[in-house]
Amino acid sequence: MSKIHVTTTINGDPVDYLCDAGESLLDVLRDRLGMTGSKEGCGTGDCGACSVTVDGRLVCSCLMLGAEAEGREIATIEGMADGETLHPLQRKFIEHAALQCGICTPGILVAAQSLLERNPDPTEEETRYWLAGNLCRCTGYDKIIRAVLDAAKEMREAP
């Protein structure tokens, strides 16, 4: 079976790869490109651990084919920090201890960043609804929500 050649942009860099027709973008990221930050929790769109953005839109990379990425702009957790400098969301997650095992964290960070891009000053309720598709089985969510709201505040106040 011949593979599909895909040319796309990931975290601002041009990337090309070969994939099978039925292969998910998540499998391409992890198994072909070695970008293992995005996680597979469920593979059915319920847990959000594989969240990435495609042309600025938050999606589950397990529910998208690698072949669909042709010509699109993909952003993953690997593009979040600026070199050694963590994104405010990442820093606040550490400060608030908003993670334990860490499997859900990349997806939650990508989802939270996408929220703050649209709404720099979300309410707690808006934040909880926006992140309803990101499951965490360790923290009970409270610290996650506090970290996101605190990061939002810091980012709003940044000069």
Place this chain on the structure above:
Amino acid sequence: MQYHAPTSIDDALRLLAAKDGNCQILAGGTDLLVRLHSETGDDPESILDIKRIDELRAITPEAGGWRIGAAVSGAEMGEHAGLVADWPGVVEAMNLIGSTQIQGRATLAGNLCNASPAADSVPAMVAAGAMARIAGPEGARDIPVAEVPTAPGRTSLGKAEFITSIHLPARPEGGGDAYLRFIPRSEMDIAVVGCGVALTLDEAGICNAARVSLGAVGPVVMLVEAGAEALIGTAVDDAALDALASVCSDAASPIDDKRGTVAFRTHVAGVLARRAASIARTRAGGAS
């Protein structure tokens, strides 16, 4: 398996005809990819991605209403101020589907063609009188949305046909719509019962047209004619809402499953109809 991403409806139709039925349309993929990954072993020979067809990606005004392309996501519908103003119930129903991530991909036509009895947008579209535009070898045809699903997981579409858009009619003067569903949690669950209501009030506040639909209480969405009769000619007051609730409970013919019993679903069908009708009445400009 093969992946095709044609850029025109004609190319898509040619591909569908050539594949003779062993080709699945891919819109948002939020149902299809879950199925593909479920290892049932009955994967299609090809996947036809319709998202590269430009004309399927737009929401355009038409005949006073809106034409929504089959590749438009729920998130895009929620961001469209004109559509939200005219058909808030349809948009809310669509936006109830899944999470933010699912909204980034899921489509109205995908929700319809997946033909789940519990599909959230379908009762709202049926109440609104939406029409599906179907492209096929013999050209395009328009059919009421309610005629698309025929049984759980089945549609009336031919093998070489697909939906290119959904048309919502002009919102009538004095019109309002609403959709409500019951789920055991506040997010991320499948409807135990869903109810759509669209109604119109005259200048005196009397209902002169209504459509009431129920989801998840039968194998396919149902249009409850008796529900419309309970509302028309009334001020959609408590007596009318009581009558509506009672005919909707009577119309429901649900199954028992892990998400709800027959008795519960039957009761909730009436409760949701009453609540959805009062929201629709308020939106139509009536007393709230």
